[in-house]
Amino acid sequence: MSREADIGFLNSNHAAAEGALTAGVNFYAGYPITPASDLFEYLARKMPKQGGVIIQTEDEIAAINAIIGASWAGAKAMTATSGPGFSLMAESIGFAAMVEAPIVIIDDMRTGPSTGVATATGQGDVMQARWLSHGHYGIVALAPFSAQEAYDLTIKAFNIAERLRVPVVLLMDYVLVHTREKVRLKKPPEVEVWSRKKPRVPPEEYLPFKPDEDLVPPMATYGEGYRVFVESLVHDYRGYYVTRDDVYEELVKRLSDKITVNKHIVLDHVEYYTDDAEILFVAFGSTARSVLSIVRHARARGLKYGLFRPISIWPMDTDALLKAAENARKIIVVEMNYGQLFLEVDRVIKDKPVYLAPILTLDLPTPENILEVCRKWL
Amino acid sequence: MAVAKRPIIHPVDKYLRTERLPHVWCPGCGIGITLHAFMRAVKELEDEGRIDSSKILFVSGIGCTGRAAGYVNFDGAHTPHGRAIPYAMGAKLARPDLIPVVFSGDGDLVGIGGNHFIHAARRNMDVLVILVNNMIYALTGGQVAPTTPKGTYTTTTPFGNPDRPINAVKIAAAAGANYIARWAVTHPELLKNSIKKALPMEGFRLIEVVSICPEIFGRHIGFRAPIELYRRLQKVVKIRGKISPFEATYDWEKEIILGEFQVRNEPGYTRVLMEAFKHG
Numbered sequence: 143m144s145r146e147a148d149i150g151f152l153n154s155n156h157a158a159a160e161g162a163l164t165a166g167v168n169f170y171a172g173y174p175i176t177p178a179s180d181l182f183e184y185l186a187r188k189m190p191k192q193g194g195v196i197i198q199t200e201d202e203i204a205a206i207n208a209i210i211g212a213s214w215a216g217a218k219a220m221t222a223t224s225g226p227g228f229s230l231m232a233e234s235i236g237f238a239a240m241v242e243a244p245i246v247i248i249d250d251m252r253t254g255p256s257t258g259v260a261t262a263t264g265q266g267d268v269m270q271a272r273w274l275s276h277g278h279y280g281i282v283a284l285a286p287f288s289a290q291e292a293y294d295l296t297i298k299a300f301n302i303a304e305r306l307r308v309p310v311v312l313l314m315d316y317v318l319v320h321t322r323e324k325v326r327l328k329k330p331p332e333v334e335v336w337s338r339k340k341p342r343v344p345p346e347e348y349l350p351f352k353p354d355e356d357l358v359p360p361m362a363t364y365g366e367g368y369r370v371f372v373e374s375l376v377h378d379y380r381g382y383y384v385t386r387d388d389v390y391e392e393l394v395k396r397l398s399d400k401i402t403v404n405k406h407i408v409l410d411h412v413e414y415y416t417d418d419a420e421i422l423f424v425a426f427g428s429t430a431r432s433v434l435s436i437v438r439h440a441r442a443r444g445l446k447y448g449l450f451r452p453i454s455i456w457p458m459d460t461d462a463l464l465k466a467a468e469n470a471r472k473i474i475v476v477e478m479n480y481g482q483l484f485l486e487v488d489r490v491i492k493d494k495p496v497y498l499a500p501i502l503t504l505d506l507p508t509p510e511n512i513l514e515v516c517r518k519w520l
Numbered sequence: 521m522a523v524a525k526r527p528i529i530h531p532v533d534k535y536l537r538t539e540r541l542p543h544v545w546c547p548g549c550g551i552g553i554t555l556h557a558f559m560r561a562v563k564e565l566e567d568e569g570r571i572d573s574s575k576i577l578f579v580s581g582i583g584c585t586g587r588a589a590g591y592v593n594f595d596g597a598h599t600p601h602g603r604a605i606p607y608a609m610g611a612k613l614a615r616p617d618l619i620p621v622v623f624s625g626d627g628d629l630v631g632i633g634g635n636h637f638i639h640a641a642r643r644n645m646d647v648l649v650i651l652v653n654n655m656i657y658a659l660t661g662g663q664v665a666p667t668t669p670k671g672t673y674t675t676t677t678p679f680g681n682p683d684r685p686i687n688a689v690k691i692a693a694a695a696g697a698n699y700i701a702r703w704a705v706t707h708p709e710l711l712k713n714s715i716k717k718a719l720p721m722e723g724f725r726l727i728e729v730v731s732i733c734p735e736i737f738g739r740h741i742g743f744r745a746p747i748e749l750y751r752r753l754q755k756v757v758k759i760r761g762k763i764s765p766f767e768a769t770y771d772w773e774k775e776i777i778l779g780e781f782q783v784r785n786e787p788g789y790t791r792v793l794m795e796a797f798k799h800g
Contacts, residue, residue: 169613199639211614371598
């Protein structure tokens with residue numbers, strides 16, 4: 143940390159931890175895993191001094207369930223992990239979505255499948271972030287590409303979680319989380335910090351799962367006399383298990399639709415040279431930094447390359463993507479997996495070719511590595 | 521909770537969401553006896569001014585017993601299978617004035633959730649665990665449970681259960697729980713007294729309740745009526761005073777020892793953690 147209190151030289155794990163503190167995190171449960179452990183260690187020193195609770199659980203399943211319980215007890219709660227630990231949380235990601243517990247999960251992606259290479263980078267958790275749990279539910283995933291964004295987007299992740307009562311995933315990667323950069327630690331009022339809606343009626347009139355117009359129900363806190371029952375089964379407004387078509391349909395639709403109708407607080411992306419781009423790259427996370435270098439060098443040589451970098455991966459701003467692709471002849475999706483974000487881009491863009499540039503290296507690809515794969519389309 | 525309340529006609533009705541009745545449990549099931557004992561203990565404690573029931577957090581996992589959380593009128597949750605303990609732990613640590621109770625079955629707590637059970641006991645986590653042991657996976661139709669006696673017919677061990685049953689009392693003792701008792705639905709008054717004693721304590725408290733499942737366990741092994749299984753249980757349980765939890769035999773063929781096996785007053789995890797953080 144520099145002399146100026148609001149400037150830090152931090153890796154993205156530590157920047158995200160600082161963002162969480164600014165957002166008001168006061169409960170953290172986690173299990174050690176590379177490359178997310180130093181985020182946990184950073185908060186383990188800081189949170190107790192600020193009145194927070196931080197514990198190491200016996201596994202990631204305990205961690206995710208502990209933060210859901212803490213969330214219902216009024217806490218701003220989070221965990222951080224990597225792909226294998228995220229996989230273990232699968233069932234309870236759906237639980238969090240079902241009981242509308244605001245939580246933040248940071249997934250520092252490494253290579254997979256399975257144990258993969260624990261100390262190498264990857265971006266293979268894109269679809270996992272969206273469809274990890276069974277059933278149909280809404281979820282938000284944000285992907286920073288710098289330590290500054292790790293800080294800013296962690297605050298945003300908490301804000302979205304609180305406002306929409308959804309689990310929010312911050313998708314980072316090995317390279318990003320262990321690269322130190324300058325970070326300006328913006329504080330309120332420069333950044334907004336939101337909290338969940340509380341009930342506006344006395345306990346005897348409160349219906350814990352009855353939504354307001356924004357499709358988000360106000361949330362009571364345990365221990366305050368509301369005697370609220372948090373039901374993982376399909377439930378009505380009271381939180382009671384019922385097996386009726388209309389209740390099931392309304393609930394499942396609402397769990398997704400509440401994100402759609404409030405997408406203005408979620409959608410986020412950055413465009414580089416897209417106005418007249420003939421070749422449009424799509425990339426996110428640390429990979430986008432190498433792609434951006436390609437685009438800038440191409441522009442210096444008069445080549446009309448552009449980059450669309452989604453920040454909200456789930457949901458992605460597909461309208462903006464279509465607009466950015468208007469003048470493009472070809473779209474190239476560069477990602478460190480064998481085609482995941484590609485599936486979403488390919489779904490959206492129907493009138494021109496979309497190519498996948500899978501980068502399966504163990505380290506951050508250089509611009510040359512990426513060009514090697516893309517040359518046949520350029 | 522905005523619901524049409526039925527008139528209070530039973531002393532523990534105020535602890536029930538009576539509009540949800542009738543419940544799912546079969547005739548002769550022991551879960552109702554156990555839940556009633558719990559509510560009576562809460563009522564006595566609340567009448568004596570020793571507990572505020574609006575601070576109780578009643579958490580269940582999945583299974584027949586797991587349905588209990590939906591019937592009681594406390595703050596609560598019906599969590600994924602096996603995860604009631606870590607959920608309750610998170611809530612308690614985030615809000616230390618809560619009184620967490622985990623009320624769930626043997627499959628949920630010492631089968632799929634066994635690791636959480638061990639580690640919560642090891643931490644001396646502040647939670648009262650009421651483990652209703654019906655010796656079978658009943659809600660799913662009678663598959664073998666970690667508590668099923670060796671040799672028993674179940675739908676997934678049609679040639680007899682090859683596994684030795686787990687003894688939850690010994691596990692809790694080895695892990696370091698503050699309070700450990702085992703009772704049976706044959707002795708509801710002793711069970712109620714035990715809950716009443718354990719609920720206001722701190723740290724990890726286990727009360728195992730040997731229950732009966734006449735429909736899915738009893739009938740499958742030849743007991744035609746609930747009372748036959750109940751009498752069989754009456755015969756096998758033996759109350760022992762002042763013995764070590766490691767002597768608390770759990771053997772359906774020989775004896776199942778009931779009693780209070782461990783009463784300690786070591787500081788609970790919440791207090792230990794807050795104390796440690798103070799020096800941070």
